[in-house]
Amino acid sequence: MGGDRANELVRQAEVRVKAGMPRAEALQHGESGLTSVTPRRRRTAARTTLPDRGKPYEVVDLYERQVTRCKTPVDRTRALARAAQVAAAKGAMDRARTFFELALTGAPTDDTLALLETTARDGDRVTGGEKLRRTLATAMAQGGQGARDGGARAERCSVVRRRWRIAT
Numbered sequence: 001m002g003g004d005r006a007n008e009l010v011r012q013a014e015v016r017v018k019a020g021m022p023r024a025e026a027l028q029h030g031e032s033g034l035t036s037v038t039p040r041r042r043r044t045a046a047r048t049t050l051p052d053r054g055k056p057y058e059v060v061d062l063y064e065r066q067v068t069r070c071k072t073p074v075d076r077t078r079a080l081a082r083a084a085q086v087a088a089a090k091g092a093m094d095r096a097r098t099f100f101e102l103a104l105t106g107a108p109t110d111d112t113l114a115l116l117e118t119t120a121r122d123g124d125r126v127t128g129g130e131k132l133r134r135t136l137a138t139a140m141a142q143g144g145q146g147a148r149d150g151g152a153r154a155e156r157c158s159v160v161r162r163r164w165r166i167a168t
Contacts, residue, residue, distance in 0.1 A: 006033035007033065009029065009032060010033045012029060012030060013026045013030025013031070016029060024058070027058075027062065031062070031065065056090035056091060056092065057090075059086060059090055060083065060086055060087045063082060063083035063087075064099075066079050066083070067083060067099075067102075076103075077103050077112050077115060077116075078115065080100070080102050080103040081099070082119065083095075084100050084103075084123070084136075085122070085126075085132065087099060088123050088127060088131060088135065089126065089127055096132060096135050097139050100116060100135060100136050100139035100140075101142060104116070104140060116136055117136065120135070120136040
């Protein structure tokens with residue numbers, strides 16, 4: 001889908017909410033365009049179509065659905081990190097941990113781990129406290145438990161070292 005068409009779908013969803021259409025219906029209309037717009041535009045659309053007075057699970061669900069639309073592993077990791085950040089901001093720490101665990105599946109690279117750490121730190125800065133960093137540390141502690149392939153132990157050690165650094 002082209003950028004212009006995607007922006008138009010998102011814009012129409014925003015207008016529909018302002019006109020009184022139920023949020024779920026308006027969001028469904030514009031959601032397919034969210035994958036083809038910039039991340040900044042995506043955040044603006046999410047805030048406009050689902051403002052704070054909306055139900056927290058609706059916002060988290062929106063970000064979760066965006067993960068399945070990602071085409072590259074890097075985009076998927078970014079979407080999972082952002083979904084964890086949003087879930088934490090809405091008080092859904094179990095869901096935030098699940099998003100982090102999904103981002104840590106396989107053999108996470110140093111870039112992946114750095115992205116998750118930055119996202120957790122930024123999320124905590126916005127919400128105050130350290131809940132998201134602790135949630136990431138918990139997810140890191142759970143990662144790689146059943147891996148039996150060569151090199152998995154080294155990857156797990158890398159994750160555990162980072163977890164220790166976050167927790168201290």
